[in-house]
Amino acid sequence: MKAALVSDVHSNLEALLAVEKSFGDLGVEKVCFVGDAVGYGPDPDACTEWIRQNAGMSVMGNHDFSAAGLADVGSFNPNARAAILWTMRHMKEVSVEYLRALPMRQIQDGMTLVHANPMDPGGWNYIFSLWDAEMNFPFFEGPFCFVGHSHQPAAVGMDPKGAVSVQPLTTFPIQEGFRYLVNVGSVGQPRDGNPASCFGFLDTDRGQFSFIRLPYDYRKTQKKMEEAGLPRPLIERLAEGR
């Protein structure tokens, strides 16, 4: 199986289409969406529709949850909140209905998807440290759990004896008997200092996982955001990947 793990698209259509362009060469057979289709960016309907059409597995993100009217937006910072309120005013009902029906967790083909963490997907707590990651291993079954949420790619492996180790942010081999908890990074708003889109690529045929970075035309996204009147710091951060 060759699966693309796509997370935190955040209404950034240019980034999503750049990522999609690479799928043919990679031989992607299955697209897995790890949450946050909307929020921050200017194209909530187009991104939601793309996910609806292309994702074989998909889960709810915290921005999807709020934009679909399932939670109060009070827990977000002012810029994120402004973008969610903008999204709620502009998104079509068909998109809202799709987001509202997303599950918090999905399990298929040895892969568990959750947006924030497998221990408590709806609590939206971040996995930032190796300790956070280790605590979450008992809360998924099978070899792989994929998360998003922090917009920072990271991978932790657990050997058959239960020892955890950080994996490289490039390509690493899937080892026999190991389990992996991977943050696949963000397609539409990377925050690790690199403005290029990030997604995960699991190739069980070759026995490896890769983080893939693809530059995209963020200036086009920025221009649309300006026209939409979205908050300036959200526009500027796309150029810096922070």
Ligand code: ZN
């Ligand atoms: Zn996000």
